[in-house]
Amino acid sequence: MNIPLSEQLRPKSLTDICGQEHLLGSEGLISRIVQRGKPLSILLWGPPGCGKTTIARLYAQSFKARFETMSAVSSGIADLKKLIKEVKDHPLLHTQIILFIDEIHRFNKSQQDAFLPYLEDGTIVLIGATTENPSFSINNALLSRLRVLTLNSLDQMALHKILSQYESKFGPIPLTDEAKTALVQMSQGDGRHLLNLIENIQNFPSKELLNLEDLSRLLQKRTALYDKSDDGHYNLISALHKSVRGSDPDASLYWLARMLEGGEDPQFISRRLIRMASEDIGLADPNALEVALNAWRTFEQLGAPEGELALAEAVVYLALSPKSNALYTAFGAAKELAKQTSQLPPPKIILNSPTTLMKQIGYGQGYIYDHDTKEGFSGQNYFPDDLERPSFYQPIERGFEREMKKRMEYFSRLRG
Secondary structure (H helix, E strand, O other), X not given: OOOOXXXXXXXXXXXXXXXXXXXHOOOOHHHHHHXXXXXXXXXXXXXXXXXXXXXXXXXXXXXXXXXXXXXXXXXXXXXXXXXXXXXXXXXXHOOOEEEEEEOHHHOOHHXXXXXXXXXXXXXXXXXXXXXXXXXXXXXXXXXXOOEEEEOOOOOHHHHHHHHHHHHHHHOOOOEOHHHHHHHHXXXXXXXXXXXXXXXXXXXXXXXXXXXXXXXXXXXXXXOOOOOOOOOHHHHHHHHXXXXXXXXXXXXXXHHHHHHHHOOOOHHHHXXXXXXXXXXXXXXXXXXXXXXXXXXXXXXXXXXOOOOHHHHHHHHHHHHHOOOOXXXXXXXXXXXXXXXXXXXXXXXXXXXXXXXXXXXXXXXXXXXXXXXXXXXXXXXXXXXXXXXXXXXXXXXXXXXXXHHHHHXXXXXXXXXX
């Protein structure tokens, strides 16, 4: 039987698992639940190859429970009802049942609801596994009955430990130390992918150690770990946005490269750069918006890879621009006040009066044409008559907003 290497090296106990010390260490939640001796329903949330299935199996084994598995890809509620009927019909034949649902996020809301009564009456203990953010993929009723445990991508130490476990069982991998380090990096935190790479090397036996160049020729580059349907889409754009806001051009370029490497839509990136220029820079550097718009237009004309450099140029410019959210804050405050006072009409003084009736009731009466004044500024009130004049825009002492502040102070003095 051709058993996959990942199955041959699957840990036999929770203490054998590489990584996830925050859950499996002496103070980790899983360790504490096992010590307590009573299984709880949990949701394992983490990237591919981080050990979700292995943890689920060994968690159930720790309680000597009957372990049943379902996949949301190939199973349905009929399978669940069949299992429950078996348990209900023959209660004395069954110990505690721990049901593992892989890719539980693929069940729709009504399917997820089907688990609720059996969790409530204790018929099953549920372990779900998902790569997607449960806040968006699991309905609230089910989520409230599960302990969400976040698993991390495997770090370098955990991956090297897996490598050592393989060599202890099957002998040395024919790689130089440099190539071994590169092999671990190629796996991108995915233990299963690391073992798959090792299997590829096994298929090409060599009497000599393979160096880094040999390894690169032998193994194909892995597609970047980035799923646009997953919350990674939002996590990475958030990382880019906050790096730009934090004036770190190097981090900004890194996250831009991560998104492009992962196949993100450059139009989406362009739109977000335009948003950053308005939200985080605003009038501290009015040119930032033009740079972002030009990057968008340039990419539309050139496409990839030539147009990617324009996006990189915009990212660096935005990161190094003076920052101000004064305009963003002012507009937010204006929207809130507009929502609260939508019943108030504009003052009659600034309304047009194209008819005799409108003139008779005061439309436009007393309006001063600003260009006819000495300073080009009349100081009239443009807010509703019953609204005390608010102050939204508060420019800061950075970048071009210093000039905007001077202008506001100038008009304020003229207004008296």
